[in-house]
Amino acid sequence: MKVTPIHRGDDNVEVRDKDWGKSFDETNVQTGLCEFFSARDAPHLEDVLKEALDKLKDIKAYFETQKSFLFFASSLLFVYEADTTLPINLKI
Numbered sequence: 001m002k003v004t005p006i007h008r009g010d011d012n013v014e015v016r017d018k019d020w021g022k023s024f025d026e027t028n029v030q031t032g033l034c035e036f037f038s039a040r041d042a043p044h045l046e047d048v049l050k051e052a053l054d055k056l057k058d059i060k061a062y063f064e065t066q067k068s069f070l071f072f073a074s075s076l077l078f079v080y081e082a083d084t085t086l087p088i089n090l091k092i
Contacts, residue, residue, distance in 0.1 A: 036078065044084050051090045052078065059092070 024032045037048060056076075063071065080090040 037080075044088070048080055048088050048090060051088055052080075052092070055090065055092045 021032070037045060037052070059076075076092055078090070078092055080088055
């Protein structure tokens, strides 16, 4: 996973491997999400987070209502456009 630094003036890219992503659990996942979503400038971050929450609510509703499958674990991949001159275009 590549995460753009918080400081948008810096063009360096920080690279995170899958072990970084696997290191999170319910007690510290907020830290990882904050770092991931910090790539977008703060004025637009609220829009990105709102879109992410809306999509997560849809996924949650599916899991709460479907009765055909049993899920023991799953993963989510978040992809969004960090360039503020382009639409957010968040994918989960």
